[in-house]
Amino acid sequence: FDKNSIEMTGFGPQKLQSKDSVYFRDGVRRIDFILSYIDDKDGEKKQDRRKEFEANLQKIGLELETEDKSESEDGRTYFLKIHVPWEVLATYADVLKIKVPFKANDIPDKKEVPLSWLCTPYRLPEHVMQPEPDYFTATFDKSKIDFFLIEDKETFFPPSTRSRIVYYILSRCSYSKEDKDKKGIKRLLNNGTYVAAFPLHDCRYWTKSIDANCESERYALYKYWARFSSFYKEQPLNLVRKYYGEKIGIYFAWLGFYTEMLSYAAVVGLLCFIYGLATFDENVWSKEICNETIGGQIIMCPLCDKKCGYWKLSTTCSSSWQSYLFDNTATLFFAIFMGIWVTLFLEFWKRRQARLEYEWDLVDMEEEQQQMQLRPEYEIKCTHRRLNQVTQEMEPYLPLTSKCARSVLSGATVLFWISLIFACIIAVIVYRLAVFAAFAGIMKDSPTNNMDLIGNLITPQFATSVTASCLNFIIIMVLNFLYEHVAIKITDMEVPRTHVEYENKLTVKMFLFQFVNYYSSCFYVAFFKGKFVGYPGDYSYMFGKWRNEECEPGGCLIELTTQLVIVMVGKQVWGNIQEALVPWLRNWWVSRSARSHPESLYSRWEQDHDLQSFSQLGLFYEYLEMVIQFGFITLFVASFPLAPLLALMNNILEVRVDAWKFTTQFRRPVAAKAHSIGVWDEILNMIAVFSVVTNAFIVAFTSDMIPRLVYKYAYHLDTESTMEGYINNSLSVFNISEIPEKNRPEDGENPDWYRDYRYPPGHEKQYTYTMQFWHIFAAKFAFIIIMEHVVFVVKFFVAWLIPDVPSDVEARTKRERYLIQEYLHNYELEKLKIQLSQNQNESHVSSKKCLHKGKVGLID
Numbered sequence: 001f002d003k004n005s006i007e008m009t010g011f012g013p014q015k016l017q018s019k020d021s022v023y024f025r026d027g028v029r030r031i032d033f034i035l036s037y038i039d040d041k042d043g044e045k046k047q048d049r050r051k052e053f054e055a056n057l058q059k060i061g062l063e064l065e066t067e068d069k070s071e072s073e074d075g076r077t078y079f080l081k082i083h084v085p086w087e088v089l090a091t092y093a094d095v096l097k098i099k100v101p102f103k104a105n106d107i108p109d110k111k112e113v114p115l116s117w118l119c120t121p122y123r124l125p126e127h128v129m130q131p132e133p134d135y136f137t138a139t140f141d142k143s144k145i146d147f148f149l150i151e152d153k154e155t156f157f158p159p160s161t162r163s164r165i166v167y168y169i170l171s172r173c174s175y176s177k178e179d180k181d182k183k184g185i186k187r188l189l190n191n192g193t194y195v196a197a198f199p200l201h202d203c204r205y206w207t208k209s210i211d212a213n214c215e216s217e218r219y220a221l222y223k224y225w226a227r228f229s230s231f232y233k234e235q236p237l238n239l240v241r242k243y244y245g246e247k248i249g250i251y252f253a254w255l256g257f258y259t260e261m262l263s264y265a266a267v268v269g270l271l272c273f274i275y276g277l278a279t280f281d282e283n284v285w286s287k288e289i290c291n292e293t294i295g296g297q298i299i300m301c302p303l304c305d306k307k308c309g310y311w312k313l314s315t316t317c318s319s320s321w322q323s324y325l326f327d328n329t330a331t332l333f334f335a336i337f338m339g340i341w342v343t344l345f346l347e348f349w350k351r352r353q354a355r356l357e358y359e360w361d362l363v364d365m366e367e368e369q370q371q372m373q374l375r376p377e378y379e380i381k382c383t384h385r386r387l388n389q390v391t392q393e394m395e396p397y398l399p400l401t402s403k404c405a406r407s408v409l410s411g412a413t414v415l416f417w418i419s420l421i422f423a424c425i426i427a428v429i430v431y432r433l434a435v436f437a438a439f440a441g442i443m444k445d446s447p448t449n450n451m452d453l454i455g456n457l458i459t460p461q462f463a464t465s466v467t468a469s470c471l472n473f474i475i476i477m478v479l480n481f482l483y484e485h486v487a488i489k490i491t492d493m494e495v496p497r498t499h500v501e502y503e504n505k506l507t508v509k510m511f512l513f514q515f516v517n518y519y520s521s522c523f524y525v526a527f528f529k530g531k532f533v534g535y536p537g538d539y540s541y542m543f544g545k546w547r548n549e550e551c552e553p554g555g556c557l558i559e560l561t562t563q564l565v566i567v568m569v570g571k572q573v574w575g576n577i578q579e580a581l582v583p584w585l586r587n588w589w590v591s592r593s594a595r596s597h598p599e600s601l602y603s604r605w606e607q608d609h610d611l612q613s614f615s616q617l618g619l620f621y622e623y624l625e626m627v628i629q630f631g632f633i634t635l636f637v638a639s640f641p642l643a644p645l646l647a648l649m650n651n652i653l654e655v656r657v658d659a660w661k662f663t664t665q666f667r668r669p670v671a672a673k674a675h676s677i678g679v680w681d682e683i684l685n686m687i688a689v690f691s692v693v694t695n696a697f698i699v700a701f702t703s704d705m706i707p708r709l710v711y712k713y714a715y716h717l718d719t720e721s722t723m724e725g726y727i728n729n730s731l732s733v734f735n736i737s738e739i740p741e742k743n744r745p746e747d748g749e750n751p752d753w754y755r756d757y758r759y760p761p762g763h764e765k766q767y768t769y770t771m772q773f774w775h776i777f778a779a780k781f782a783f784i785i786i787m788e789h790v791v792f793v794v795k796f797f798v799a800w801l802i803p804d805v806p807s808d809v810e811a812r813t814k815r816e817r818y819l820i821q822e823y824l825h826n827y828e829l830e831k832l833k834i835q836l837s838q839n840q841n842e843s844h845v846s847s848k849k850c851l852h853k854g855k856v857g858l859i860d
Helices: 002-008 044-060 086-095 116-122 142-147 159-170 185-190 217-226 237-244 246-278 284-290 313-326 329-359 366-372 376-381 400-444 452-457 460-494 499-527 557-590 604-609 618-635 643-665 680-702 705-715 771-801 807-859
Strands: 033-038 063-067 077-083 099-104 135-139 196-198 384-387 394-397 731-734 752-755
Touching: 033 159, 033 604, 044 063, 044 159, 044 185, 077 604, 086 142, 086 159, 099 807, 135 807, 142 807, 159 237, 185 196, 196 604, 217 237, 217 643, 237 246, 246 313, 246 329, 246 618, 246 643, 284 313, 313 557, 329 618, 329 680, 329 705, 329 771, 329 807, 400 460, 400 499, 460 499, 460 557, 499 557, 499 618, 499 680, 557 618, 557 643, 557 680, 618 643, 618 680, 680 705, 680 771, 705 771
Parallel strands: none
Antiparallel strands: 033 077, 033 196, 063 077, 099 135, 384 394, 731 752
């Protein structure tokens, strides 16, 4: 077949086609897909499967060409090149309801925005931003080919659409004569019949293709998008969509929009931090703690039994100042701002998404996805058949009993793994309780205590917090690695019907697990640590052995900040190493011997074969990473206003790392359709609502803001409301002689203070809560209710005020639908006129023949 095809097209052996090409050896037919395999010595079954599979592909109409293993760099790998001729493309474009242009867009663009010239440095060339003209489109119909704007059949469907059609065929083609249910390229890849299946990149990423007919879009993407020097430039989303498909295009559109919106949150967060720095000297309570005549004279109760001694309040001087940077009036403002920012982000994304749906022909895509993207695995595993009431055709289905059993087993597995996370969190808490006493004993007589700087910074609390956070981060990474494989296995076991359903089920499982895994330690520090301590002489113990942790006099906010920074930054650094460094090292190792070959010998298919494969769940992990980050900057942002700034810096890098990775390190993925970010949109909305609640509770219960405000406006003795005397007011006195002997440290001073609002010894209600405690408690809940209602009212008002679809997009959509109906009507009318005219001519000719025969009969 190969030799004949070369001779028939007129290219003899004298014309050598460069191997760095996306065409067959005849230089005419484009390579739309590549299958690679290794011919094993004992692989007769694999040979039979390949033979039957390729024969069936040819019956469908695909054209094949094989590169012998002797031509490959390793001398072992065969490469099967696949070309889709026009007839097959047209047939399957009709089946898949692919939209194609039928008329140039005649709606004028809006006028230029004032001062748009200021954005010129961030703009890309027009041919990169708009690689194709703007058309009105309609669903392709093979019977109405002349209705569409077809200039050249070979280039009418872009390479991404061609590869999508090939993959659709490969996924449903049988490879067994005996069992027709044995079909699909996925199963052939899993059983080793083929090693890889992928569409080709159109050129090397650092240089244009030598073939003038090749688009060299990969080179344009690398030059204008994937280089780190372009970090401040806009993204060529239309070119990304054309080259990689809508699913990848919409991910980068969302990531870019999210990064853009983060810049506003980062600026406000930075201003709140600067406010903390600017008002540093107004921090009266920290001055009192650091004052040797106030904080230096207050002797505090031991923080643990036996090993911990009595300590002076002034030793927490530095941590008190650090806490003020994040625990001030601006924190309240920023928590409310972020609640509104989240709503604006989600509402404006809906508008951006609606515009992309229109521009990328995704408006009526939901029905197509549900009907046309039935998973081959579902068709294979579901042996039962039933009549579809809509199509009146027999279709596979999973019986209800089987579906319920699989769902129960899946749910039980997820609950087991979530329980495992809780067990690990409890283990980390026990570590904190046990190691705190150890650090206290070690550091008590440590030489570093005599050093002013180190002694103030390296405290038992600080050492415990940092080591526990690092340990927790390691546990998170290990559990993530293990659970990923489990989640995929149990989702496969459930046998979802469509690709969308599969991704949604996996997304819910993975996010639920990651939510608990990443955020549980922050929830512990924010809402549980220091809340169930008891008081001297009647402390609460975990498992009756370890005394519960206390917060420092300044509250647990600074420790929540430490926990958040370590987990969030650690995850981002580790994610970037995994995403960029690991694929680069693998590709460098695989292609080390081939790099020395000249371009004409190192074939395009071998270059791509040496790259990393982009899995079907590749985008899933990208979304998951960003949504987890979104949780960090919304759920706990009241404790760390600089979190959006860290996320912004990471995302500016993330956009280019992902672009670089897609363009240079991965094989070209099969193009796929997607009209939205899918179930992630619902997850983001859930986080947005939940974040209002968590930030209200952080401000009320984790920070020290409400007790300070209650003291300032209700309990300050002077006529002028100030914070003087707050430290003494927030502490309670305990008689150390009442501490049980087994818990009492060896040396001590009297009296003894602790952080709480309780009556002093000798009072008729000694050691019970004072009225001020209940006032503060009521104020905290009042604040939570007021803040939640204010933010939710503003959120719902903003959501109501901003329409989901821009007015110009709505007008264009209506215009396009109207034009489709009008043009189809005129087209059918013209066809009918031509048909009637032809019928009249035929009847006129036949009547003439009859008349001629009649005359001949009369003469005879």
